[in-house]
Amino acid sequence: MSEREKCVFVTVGTTSFDPLIELVSISTFCKLLEELGYTRLLLQIGRGQYEPEAFTKPGFRLEYFRFKDTIAEDIQNASLVISHAGAGSCLETLGAGKPLVVVINETLMNNHQLELANQLYKDGHLYYATCSNLRHLLKDMDISKLKTFPPGQPEKFAAFLDKVMGVS
Amino acid sequence: MASVAVLAVWFVGLSAVLALLRLYFVFRGLGKDRNPTAASSGSIRTVVVVGSGGHTTEVLRLMSGLSDKYAPRYYIIAETDQMSEEKVHRFERETHPGKKDSYEIQKVPRSREVAQSWLSTVFTTLYATLYSFPMVFRISPDLILCNGPGTCIPPCAAGLLMTFLGLKKVSLVYVESICRVETLSLSAQLLYYLADHLLVQWPHLQQKFPRTTYIGRVI
Numbered sequence: 001m002s003e004r005e006k007c008v009f010v011t012v013g014t015t016s017f018d019p020l021i022e023l024v025s026i027s028t029f030c031k032l033l034e035e036l037g038y039t040r041l042l043l044q045i046g047r048g049q050y051e052p053e054a055f056t057k058p059g060f061r062l063e064y065f066r067f068k069d070t071i072a073e074d075i076q077n078a079s080l081v082i083s084h085a086g087a088g089s090c091l092e093t094l095g096a097g098k099p100l101v102v103v104i105n106e107t108l109m110n111n112h113q114l115e116l117a118n119q120l121y122k123d124g125h126l127y128y129a130t131c132s133n134l135r136h137l138l139k140d141m142d143i144s145k146l147k148t149f150p151p152g153q154p155e156k157f158a159a160f161l162d163k164v165m166g167v168s
Numbered sequence: 169m170a171s172v173a174v175l176a177v178w179f180v181g182l183s184a185v186l187a188l189l190r191l192y193f194v195f196r197g198l199g200k201d202r203n204p205t206a207a208s209s210g211s212i213r214t215v216v217v218v219g220s221g222g223h224t225t226e227v228l229r230l231m232s233g234l235s236d237k238y239a240p241r242y243y244i245i246a247e248t249d250q251m252s253e254e255k256v257h258r259f260e261r262e263t264h265p266g267k268k269d270s271y272e273i274q275k276v277p278r279s280r281e282v283a284q285s286w287l288s289t290v291f292t293t294l295y296a297t298l299y300s301f302p303m304v305f306r307i308s309p310d311l312i313l314c315n316g317p318g319t320c321i322p323p324c325a326a327g328l329l330m331t332f333l334g335l336k337k338v339s340l341v342y343v344e345s346i347c348r349v350e351t352l353s354l355s356a357q358l359l360y361y362l363a364d365h366l367l368v369q370w371p372h373l374q375q376k377f378p379r380t381t382y383i384g385r386v387i
Contacts, residue, residue: 067251087346088223091225115347115351116347118349152384160365161234164364165311167235
């Protein structure tokens with residue numbers, strides 16, 4: 001990776017989210033990203049049916065993959081992460097201190113994931129969008145206004161469990 | 169003939185009374201601090217029900233703080249979930265290096281795929297249940313730890329049955345996903361009166377559901 005590369009990483013986790021993948025891989029969207037100063041678009045498309053067309057041209061390239069054991073490195077290398085609302089992807093991104101835009105998958109049944117995205121949005125940790133307003137959001141948002149999300153404390157859970165299970 | 173009927177009614181009545189009595193004792197024991205069986209043997213046989221995607225990440229975060237006393241660890245994973253299996257192996261390599269025999273992965277049919285209809289969910293859950301009961305009875309866990317997906321219901325039911333039958337006190341600890349900000353998941357609603365401890369990640373959710381516990385964000 002070159003020093004000046006600015007990557008947008010789009011991730012859908014273990015699900016499929018074709019509307020999002022289709023939206024971001026069309027040429028006008030790539031052009032928008034380029035205008036915003038990004039040089040690379042990397043897509044993790046999960047179980048999606050739709051496969052985008054990878055391309056490389058001077059100043060911009062699009063690549064994709066389905067799954068990896070870990071996407072930690074891709075998040076680390078990204079300047080911006082666009083994710084589905086899955087807790088794992090959200091928390092991994094916020095944990096890595098990367099700016100995050102969550103796109104709500106409106107086709108999922110009983111869309112409780114909105115609750116988390118909404119709360120994290122209310123608390124100022126991320127931006128959220130739907131496929132229909134993602135473009136606008138990317139143009140208008142101010143990444144520097146996002147607040148860091150403090151990590152959870154699994155050690156508190158361990159102490160709680162030790163107590164209730166009678167472990168000394 | 170009449171005497172047979174009377175006898176049958178009497179027998180059913182007696183069974184019902186005994187079952188209710190047993191239920192009373194099981195319920196009285198729920199949520200009690202200290203688990204004598206587990207504490208005396210020194211190690212806690214632990215079943216971890218792994219969901220998929222975000223649930224897996226969450227449950228492994230929870231596991232990351234636990235001591236070596238929680239062993240052996242049996243991870244129950246839906247058979248179609250290759251990604252979670254990899255995550256568990258990697259987690260174990262990192263947190264318990266060189267202790268390959270302190271954990272096992274058990275595969276079960278999925279109770280419910282994302283976006284599967286509720287009606288067909290009933291049948292797939294029944295199928296998953298048939299699979300889970302002998303598995304959990306064989307493992308005979310002290311603790312079942314889960315955090316949400318439908319996959320956790322059959323093992324939890326098996327654990328409850330073991331407790332009900334007096335075979336072993338199986339503690340059910342359910343940790344609600346951080347996704348749940350305003351409402352409890354279906355699994356948590358099912359286990360609301362049955363789990364020994366039900367932890368939530370947001371204080372206002374605890375206020376809505378007083379039987380839950382909030383000890384800070386643990387995921």
